[in-house]
């Protein structure tokens with residue numbers, strides 16, 4: 001059994017963000033020191049509520065949840081953001097009718113600073129949305145850098161992007177595009193970065209095979225929860241950018257609980273902060289090093305995901 005790692009989780013309230021929180025709470029080798037919600041690919045109030053309800057229902061301990069007051073440059077499509085409301089409304093999260101898990105009155109970036117400084121040793125940061133809160137935290141309290149083990153981030157894309165927006169050339173991934181300057185700021189820091197980019201998740205699409213497996217094992221409450229969460233995401237395979245869902249955030253999250261799930265290599269890259277390619281990540285010899293996830297085993301991935309859900 002590997003050692004217990006302290007993890008601080010900042011997410012943006014999408015389906016796979018909330019499923020990631022559920023997964024983290026089941027990992028025996030992870031201790032969550034805090035959760036924060038940024039209203040990027042989701043909405044803030046239902047995002048914080050759903051997080052607290054997931055902690056109540058599926059956690060054996062209760063980390064604090066904090067709301068972000070950060071705003072991005074390029075808003076996500078409202079149709080995607082609506083997913084937060086669907087998850088928050090699931091009966092399994094509302095059976096008790098209460099919300100017991102603590103809510104912090106600090107904004108997310110300050111909450112993260114406080115938790116990093118208050119936690120013994122170093123903390124792994126897991127970000128499954130934009131990096132705005134981390135960029136702000138680094139500006140306000142540069143001393144936190146010494147308390148960060150590494151940043152594990154779902155963001156970027158080197159072969160293609162997933163943004164279809166006017167005045168943009170389509171080369172960026174959404175988590176970078178929402179706030180390109182924040183990613184650019186974090187790139188200037190000395191923090192070690194594990195990067196799960198669009199290419200990293202190509203082998204783990206949300207396909208019918210895994211949906212069937214969840215359905216066949218729905219006698220497990222946690223597996224049923226996975227199936228219900230992802231029922232928000234319609235399986236329309238011919239509209240790649242608008243609907244094909246990958247396990248972007250979940251792969252990122254599971255790589256913390258089980259590092260051997262992924263293969264990583266060091267590349268040097270930059271983030272383009274403005275203009276028509278804003279948010280694009282580009283491999284470049286004089287860029288900063290990141291550990292890019294370039295491969296995973298889809299079978300081992302789905303087995304681990306289901307094993308965690310079964311034990312919930």
Ligand code: AGV
Pocket residue numbers: 014015016017041080128129154162173174175241242243244245248249
């Ligand atoms: O770009 C991937 C990021 C991940 O953090 N998000 C979804 C994941 O939470 C944005 C996104 C890209 N395509 C999407 C997205 C889609 N079709 N629906 C919802 N969100």
Ligand code: CA
Pocket residue numbers: 011012013014016017041128129249
């Ligand atoms: Ca996300």
